[in-house]
Amino acid sequence: MSVIAASAPATTRPQTHAPMLWFDGALVRTDALQAPLTTHAMHYGTGVFEGIRSYATRDGAAVFRLHEHLERMRKGAELLGIDLDVSQATKATLQTLRANGHRDAYIRPLAWLGTGSIGLDVAALSQHLMVATMPNVVHLGGNHTRLTVSPWRRNPASSLPPLKLCGGYVNSILAKREAKARGFDEALFVDEDGFVVECTGANVFMVRGGWVTAVEHRDALPGITRDTMITLSGARSRPVTLGGLLEADEVFVCGTAAEVTAIKALDRREFGDNPVTRELAALYARVVRGEEPGHGAWLTSV
DSSP states (O other): OOOBOOOOOTTSOOSSSOOEEEETTEEEEGGGOBOOTTOHHHHHOOEEEOOEEEEEETTEEEEETHHHHHHHHHHHHHHTTOOOOHHHHHHHHHHHHHHHTOSSEEEEEEEEEOSSOSSSOOTTSOEEEEEEEEEOOOSSOGGGEEEEEOSSOOOOTTTSOSSOBGGGGHHHHHHHHHHHHTTOSEEEEEOTTSBEEEESSOEEEEEETTEEEEEOOTTSOOOHHHHHHHHHHTOEEEOOBHHHHHTOSEEEEEETTTEEEEEEEETTEEOOOOHHHHHHHHHHHHHHTTOSTTOGGGEEEO
């Protein structure tokens, strides 16, 4: 049994308020789709996704670092034996944004393994690709974000590669739930040797004495927003201990959904006015909207 798709023309906007998504080659309404309960990804997390954003610019909507996101997604798909065509995924992303009329939007491409077996051998399973777009979502609580060290450890890269594999994010969900239950906004993963890894969905930076440092760890996702901020800030990338992070003047985290978010507190350590973080957040906001010269190559026009 395969996923059921509606036969609505791919080039027309629906007459209802249901948004459109791209599924296996066609634009369809989200309320016209069903997935079999034997879908392999539902049972085992055998899928790979990306979080991408488009922004309203003076020249219309543009997607930020689309190629880099889809290349990272391709690497994850390859590990699962999923054949992801980056060119096709690029076209699907732009088509979905146009169909929904989105400018400032969060984009979620997802490739997954479908039906054919309920076992662990995935070679014969059906493969699927979808792209959904939605109004912007905010991962963290702006400048009031309170961070806590999680009792959970991050998935080690020797067991699960730091890519956006669906099943791997159960680790993030457990840590996030535990942190929220204790009154915090976000969880910080620290390894058994006391080195900072990352948050549940964002990379970590610190500022001390005016110098910006990007926290480096082999178990952390190689974030595209992290790479962007290293380029924009001239940050040095290196391992950082929890003790070193607590001694920082400022701490901020970054990611596609979080953008650049100042940390107000890390457990009992309160941070100050965060002037460097504010400046970098404003710079990032200009870059993603095409208002900063020299970074136009990062934008793909819709």
